[in-house]
Amino acid sequence: MAGFGSVFMPEMTIARYDGEKWSPSEFVPSDKLEFHAGAHGLHYASSVFEGLKAFKHADGTIKLFRMNRNLARLANSSELLALPPIDVAATEQMIIDVMRKFADQTPEPPGSMYIRPTHIGTDAIIGAAASPSSTSCLFILLSPVGNYFSGGDNTLRLLIEEDGMRCAPHMGMIKSGGNYASALGPILHAKKTYNANQILFCPNGDVQETGAANFLLIDGNEIITKNLDSTFLHGVTRDSLLTLAKEIGMVVSERALSVDELLERVANPACEAALSGTAAVLTPVGTLIRDGEECTVGSGAAGPTTLKLREALNDIQWGKAEDSHGWLTAI
Ligand SMILES: Cc1ncc(COP(=O)(O)O)c(C=O)c1O
Numbered sequence: 562m563a564g565f566g567s568v569f570m571p572e573m574t575i576a577r578y579d580g581e582k583w584s585p586s587e588f589v590p591s592d593k594l595e596f597h598a599g600a601h602g603l604h605y606a607s608s609v610f611e612g613l614k615a616f617k618h619a620d621g622t623i624k625l626f627r628m629n630r631n632l633a634r635l636a637n638s639s640e641l642l643a644l645p646p647i648d649v650a651a652t653e654q655m656i657i658d659v660m661r662k663f664a665d666q667t668p669e670p671p672g673s674m675y676i677r678p679t680h681i682g683t684d685a686i687i688g689a690a691a692s693p694s695s696t697s698c699l700f701i702l703l704s705p706v707g708n709y710f711s712g713g714d715n716t717l718r719l720l721i722e723e724d725g726m727r728c729a730p731h732m733g734m735i736k737s738g739g740n741y742a743s744a745l746g747p748i749l750h751a752k753k754t755y756n757a758n759q760i761l762f763c764p765n766g767d768v769q770e771t772g773a774a775n776f777l778l779i780d781g782n783e784i785i786t787k788n789l790d791s792t793f794l795h796g797v798t799r800d801s802l803l804t805l806a807k808e809i810g811m812v813v814s815e816r817a818l819s820v821d822e823l824l825e826r827v828a829n830p831a832c833e834a835a836l837s838g839t840a841a842v843l844t845p846v847g848t849l850i851r852d853g854e855e856c857t858v859g860s861g862a863a864g865p866t867t868l869k870l871r872e873a874l875n876d877i878q879w880g881k882a883e884d885s886h887g888w889l890t891a892i
Pocket of ligand 1: 772837838839840841
């Protein structure tokens with residue numbers, strides 16, 4: 562399969578906000594997007610997005626996973642970046658409309674249709690660095706995908722970064738392109754210097770998240786992961802996995818975790834660590850690198866609890882287990 566997110570459906574749904582109201586949504590080609598070169602979003606990064614998936618079930622139906630959560634986060638990101646308010650119900654319908662149009666292009670599991678709602682400030686004014694955009698456009702782009710981490714079940718290598726941070730602390734819970742751009746320099750350095758797949762951002766020793774996924778430490782019957790605050794993204798997958806973990810009797814500790822405690826715990830051969838996210842699902846971590854020193858996580862291989870939790874989540878997404886939480890929406 563082509564690289565994750567590199568193939569697109571030829572059309573998308575789009576709506577525009579004119580400063581007072583949203584236009585009706587329409588289908589337009591997805592290979593171009595028109596707005597003024599002075600658009601606020603291009604210069605001052607008033608731009609937010611989401612990532613969710615639709616899955617094909619054995620009976621041929623297509624189901625969206627926790628769309629309401631992603632749209633609530635898009636609404637929140639838009640508000641926190643002073644973009645116009647989105648119309649959640651209309652945006653939901655835009656997702657359903659474009660998914661219906663391209664339903665037959667949804668890959669079979671383990672593939673899925675990745676859905677990318679994007680909201681950009683479009684005021685043509687480059688003198689407005691200190692004022693918000695009163696107009697915007699919102700579009701829903703579709704990309705059929707397979708595995709995000711191309712290594713399949715290979716474990717990941719993470720560089721622990723204690724000095725820098727992924728983004729400004731008040732921006733972490735906003736899904737905005739600037740956060741990803743701000744993490745690129747350190748990530749490229751980690752790849753080149755340590756052959757790391759990603760950075761685990763731990764400002765001042767506080768274990769936070771990686772560049773594109775949340776971090777879960779699984780120690781025996783307990784999952785430890787940072788408690789929600791404004792510094793990192795509140796993952797929908799994280800929430801789903803913690804819910805499933807509680808249901809199978811695991812103890813979920815949402816609290817601060819220091820790098821020292823993390824390294825002490827992963828030295829235990831039964832300990833596991835994994836990255837959670839819409840793209841990553843739950844991908845095992847095999848190695849942590851601190852100050853140039855490599856620490857193997859548990860056995861170094863994908864752990865049984867990681868695989869069990871991932872399977873429990875995939876079973877719901879793929880329609881192999883009952884959707885007892887009402888997480889799926891038919892298109
Ligand atoms: C920085 C970051 N953290 C965490 C996540 C996980 O969030 P979710 O589970 O909602 O996809 C993502 C997105 O996938 C992300 O980009």
